[in-house]
Amino acid sequence: MTQIQAARAGRLTPAMERVAEQEQRTPDEIRDAVAAGRLVIPANKAHLAAQYGGAGEGRLAPIGIGRLLRTKVNANLGTSPDRSCKEEELVKMELSLRYGADAVMDLSTGGDLDEIRSFLIANASAPLGTVPMYEMIQNRPVEELTTDDMLRVIEKQARQGVDFFTVHAGLLREHLPLAASRTAGIVSRGGSLLAKWMTYHDRQNPLYELFDELCDIMAQHDVAFSLGDGLRPGCLADATDEAQLAELRVLGELVQRARERGCQAMVEGPGHVPFDQIEKNMVLEEEICDGAPFYVLGPIVTDVAPGYDHITSAVGATAAAYYGASFLCYVTPAEHLALPGPLDVREGVIAHRIAAHAADVARGLPGAREWDDRMSRARTAFDWRGQLEMAMDSERAREIRKASNPDDDYCSMCGREWCAVRRSKEVFADRKPEQP
Amino acid sequence: MTQIQAARAGRLTPAMERVAEQEQRTPDEIRDAVAAGRLVIPANKAHLAAQYGGAGEGRLAPIGIGRLLRTKVNANLGTSPDRSCKEEELVKMELSLRYGADAVMDLSTGGDLDEIRSFLIANASAPLGTVPMYEMIQNRPVEELTTDDMLRVIEKQARQGVDFFTVHAGLLREHLPLAASRTAGIVSRGGSLLAKWMTYHDRQNPLYELFDELCDIMAQHDVAFSLGDGLRPGCLADATDEAQLAELRVLGELVQRARERGCQAMVEGPGHVPFDQIEKNMVLEEEICDGAPFYVLGPIVTDVAPGYDHITSAVGATAAAYYGASFLCYVTPAEHLALPGPLDVREGVIAHRIAAHAADVARGLPGAREWDDRMSRARTAFDWRGQLEMAMDSERAREIRKASNPDDDYCSMCGREWCAVRRSKEVFADRKPEQP
Numbered sequence: 001m002t003q004i005q006a007a008r009a010g011r012l013t014p015a016m017e018r019v020a021e022q023e024q025r026t027p028d029e030i031r032d033a034v035a036a037g038r039l040v041i042p043a044n045k046a047h048l049a050a051q052y053g054g055a056g057e058g059r060l061a062p063i064g065i066g067r068l069l070r071t072k073v074n075a076n077l078g079t080s081p082d083r084s085c086k087e088e089e090l091v092k093m094e095l096s097l098r099y100g101a102d103a104v105m106d107l108s109t110g111g112d113l114d115e116i117r118s119f120l121i122a123n124a125s126a127p128l129g130t131v132p133m134y135e136m137i138q139n140r141p142v143e144e145l146t147t148d149d150m151l152r153v154i155e156k157q158a159r160q161g162v163d164f165f166t167v168h169a170g171l172l173r174e175h176l177p178l179a180a181s182r183t184a185g186i187v188s189r190g191g192s193l194l195a196k197w198m199t200y201h202d203r204q205n206p207l208y209e210l211f212d213e214l215c216d217i218m219a220q221h222d223v224a225f226s227l228g229d230g231l232r233p234g235c236l237a238d239a240t241d242e243a244q245l246a247e248l249r250v251l252g253e254l255v256q257r258a259r260e261r262g263c264q265a266m267v268e269g270p271g272h273v274p275f276d277q278i279e280k281n282m283v284l285e286e287e288i289c290d291g292a293p294f295y296v297l298g299p300i301v302t303d304v305a306p307g308y309d310h311i312t313s314a315v316g317a318t319a320a321a322y323y324g325a326s327f328l329c330y331v332t333p334a335e336h337l338a339l340p341g342p343l344d345v346r347e348g349v350i351a352h353r354i355a356a357h358a359a360d361v362a363r364g365l366p367g368a369r370e371w372d373d374r375m376s377r378a379r380t381a382f383d384w385r386g387q388l389e390m391a392m393d394s395e396r397a398r399e400i401r402k403a404s405n406p407d408d409d410y411c412s413m414c415g416r417e418w419c420a421v422r423r424s425k426e427v428f429a430d431r432k433p434e435q436p
Numbered sequence: 437m438t439q440i441q442a443a444r445a446g447r448l449t450p451a452m453e454r455v456a457e458q459e460q461r462t463p464d465e466i467r468d469a470v471a472a473g474r475l476v477i478p479a480n481k482a483h484l485a486a487q488y489g490g491a492g493e494g495r496l497a498p499i500g501i502g503r504l505l506r507t508k509v510n511a512n513l514g515t516s517p518d519r520s521c522k523e524e525e526l527v528k529m530e531l532s533l534r535y536g537a538d539a540v541m542d543l544s545t546g547g548d549l550d551e552i553r554s555f556l557i558a559n560a561s562a563p564l565g566t567v568p569m570y571e572m573i574q575n576r577p578v579e580e581l582t583t584d585d586m587l588r589v590i591e592k593q594a595r596q597g598v599d600f601f602t603v604h605a606g607l608l609r610e611h612l613p614l615a616a617s618r619t620a621g622i623v624s625r626g627g628s629l630l631a632k633w634m635t636y637h638d639r640q641n642p643l644y645e646l647f648d649e650l651c652d653i654m655a656q657h658d659v660a661f662s663l664g665d666g667l668r669p670g671c672l673a674d675a676t677d678e679a680q681l682a683e684l685r686v687l688g689e690l691v692q693r694a695r696e697r698g699c700q701a702m703v704e705g706p707g708h709v710p711f712d713q714i715e716k717n718m719v720l721e722e723e724i725c726d727g728a729p730f731y732v733l734g735p736i737v738t739d740v741a742p743g744y745d746h747i748t749s750a751v752g753a754t755a756a757a758y759y760g761a762s763f764l765c766y767v768t769p770a771e772h773l774a775l776p777g778p779l780d781v782r783e784g785v786i787a788h789r790i791a792a793h794a795a796d797v798a799r800g801l802p803g804a805r806e807w808d809d810r811m812s813r814a815r816t817a818f819d820w821r822g823q824l825e826m827a828m829d830s831e832r833a834r835e836i837r838k839a840s841n842p843d844d845d846y847c848s849m850c851g852r853e854w855c856a857v858r859r860s861k862e863v864f865a866d867r868k869p870e871q872p
Contacts, residue, residue, distance in 0.1 A: 186863065189856045275758055305829070306836075334569055376672070
């Protein structure tokens with residue numbers, strides 16, 4: 001049984017119990033949300049550790065993704081044809097998890113993809129996703145790809161223990177004319193490959209046509225769908241256009257079909273979206289996809305700041321997570337310029353954890369604000385040890401403080417004499433006798 | 437005459453004409469907004485270059501601040517008692533302006549404040565603001581400060597050519613009990629000093645009582661008010677509380693009094709605010725302060741990420757500028773930890789320019805999106821030279837690209853084989869014959 005099948009049958013799995021415990025929800029709340037498809041636990045049976053009900057030798061500690069829970073962050077890893085080293089990917093994965101990513105995707109396109117993937121899965125305590133299309137076309141033109149090839153790769157990766165697959169099954173041939181006049185065309189790798197295949201063969205998207213078969217393979221291993229948005233906008237000018245929305249409507253249909261066949265499904269979203277259109281995008285997805293967890297890439301809110309797209313993305317991601325997204329794919333400072341290196345990974349993870357947490361606070365998720373309040377009490381008490389320990393990136397905070405040669409109690413911004421917090425405490429200490 | 441007096445008299449000043457030209461507005465639009473107090477041109481007569489109608493030898497190129505115009509960014513500079521070097525402040529000022537800050541504030545609290553201030557004004561092509569209270573209490577307890585001292589410093593700095601003063605005249609003694617039970621108390625330096633003075637002397641805020649006299653001095657030199665929020669929240673827990681709002685209502689009264697006496701006035705705002713409360717804060721200020729330009733510090737949207745507060749702030753600042761702010765005070769990665777150094781200045785300026793521009797795009801400011809669209813067209817055309825030139829921080833973008841040893845046309849994220857943009861262009865080139 002998959003998680004959703006178990007939940008529908010009224011059964012609690014060890015994974016659901018773990019998610020409930022982690023997030024201070026009741027197991028019943030988790031089970032009901034999984035049954036309704038509003039909460040996804042990406043946990044391939046082969047990757048799931050035995051104590052969480054897994055069949056395999058895996059070491060996955062499962063997490064849940066959905067509005068009931070803390071907003072989650074994904075870090076993309078992966079080699080490129082120019083740079084391929086599995087140990088470097090392991091370093092990036094470990095960095096991602098150390099800085100607090102909740103999930104990772106192996107988007108490798110260079111080197112021995114099978115070897116890299118197996119190596120990462122074996123070492124991943126967090127859910128790991130892939131875009132199987134990348135393996136399908138490594139070292140050959142996409143036009144040569146057959147439906148048998150597709151099913152074979154999907155089945156192999158499912159057996160290897162991948163927890164979620166990005167599958168661009170919603171991009172139909174009839175959508176292509178809608179994207180033809182875009183400023184940036186198709187910027188999704190998977191989307192552009194399928195567009196090429198459809199155009200060359202003059203046929204429908206094979207992943208759409210094979211969808212029920214994909215579901216059956218994925219249900220067998222409990223691989224969750226991350227229904228890819230091949231037509232996500234690649235610039236502000238293309239945001240929320242008819243191409244994007246037409247694909248989203250198909251994704252809504254596929255959510256239902258996946259659920260009917262016992263699969264868990266998330267939906268991927270934009271991309272590049274002006275700040276004022278983010279709420280609308282979240283509302284549309286929620287409606288069209290019946291509350292399936294929304295997994296957004298950013299969205300970045302301006303196209304003009306390459307080198308700082310972790311920031312343009314954190315801005316959009318905060319709004320997205322406030323208005324409806326459950327899962328944020330990080331964007332790093334290298335976006336639009338280069339393959340991210342380890343330092344980019346750290347910056348990207350932290351920027352998106354900020355977005356996730358700020359949104360959780362803003363939407364009133366129970367318990368979220370406690371962290372801020374504890375930090376603020378430590379700050380007001382000049383409890384530097386506490387502040388630095390509680391910081392989202394303690395190491396960075398410590399480096400900055402240390403480099404400034406601070407007094408024991410104060411920081412070099414103001415020093416003791418100018419410290420407003422100190423003076424404020426004196427003022428209110430003076431006033432205490434006047435208080436009733 | 438001050439800018440607002442001239443505007444009310446129906447006169448166009450050279451500064452108004454320059455602002456109109458810079459922002460593709462008509463001079464009449466600028467004049468009407470200045471007359472209504474919805475647009476401020478901080479331009480001390482002594483700092484305003486002769487070519488713009490100034491009385492002094494200054495070299496200020498005036499800018500306008502208000503919703504009619506592009507959102508502006510301020511960078512805070514200044515020495516501390518522990519670290520004081522005017523040349524280092526000049527470096528920070530030049531860096532700020534080079535990376536695109538629109539204004540700077542000299543918040544020095546250490547060294548020879550007069551010398552540092554004169555040096556910076558003489559070199560500042562952008563408006564320069566100060567918090568005169570800092571000079572008033574350098575090297576003496578705030579309790580000893582007399583009203584004569586206050587007026588003397590205000591007058592001297594006005595003569596020196598400061599373009600805008602942060603004056604915490606709205607924090608009244610009756611507000612203090614409202615702040616006594618806060619988590620973080622009073623975190624504004626000026627606010628905490630005045631609170632101390634009021635508590636010690638058991639008297640009203642002297643800047644409130646002297647307000648008409650301040651107006652007369654400031655009108656004489658055309659120094660704009662930046663009405664300080666001494667009770668701005670210093671943590672999420674204190675946001676939008678009665679202390680903050682009680683002071684805001686007094687700021688609303690002071691805006692009217694300043695305007696009546698021929699002064700331009702902006703209003704300062706928070707601070708630390710959960711993402712969901714930002715819109716409400718902007719709407720309240722607009723109503724209570726009759727459209728006076730709102731100058732916000734952040735707001736930062738979570739307290740837990742010291743070391744990354746340029747990002748927590750850019751998130752809040754985007755929402756603030758979208759919903760009503762006109763002027764964003766930067767926050768740097770050093771916030772809450774140390775006095776910012778030159779690298780922090782760069783990060784802070786760029787993060788807040790991202791916020792300002794993303795908000796201008798989202799609110800549909802005419803012309804704002806053109807930059808994004810030009811960038812996106814260059815990106816799609818593989819015009820790397822154009823992309824890097826147009827980038828908000830070209831130097832950073834070039835460094836990242838160069839370090840990755842890219843192909844001529846592609847980036848190391850995907851390389852040629854995996855480039856979605858290339859494939860997308862092939863798809864739509866293939867389709868061209870089918871198009872009508």
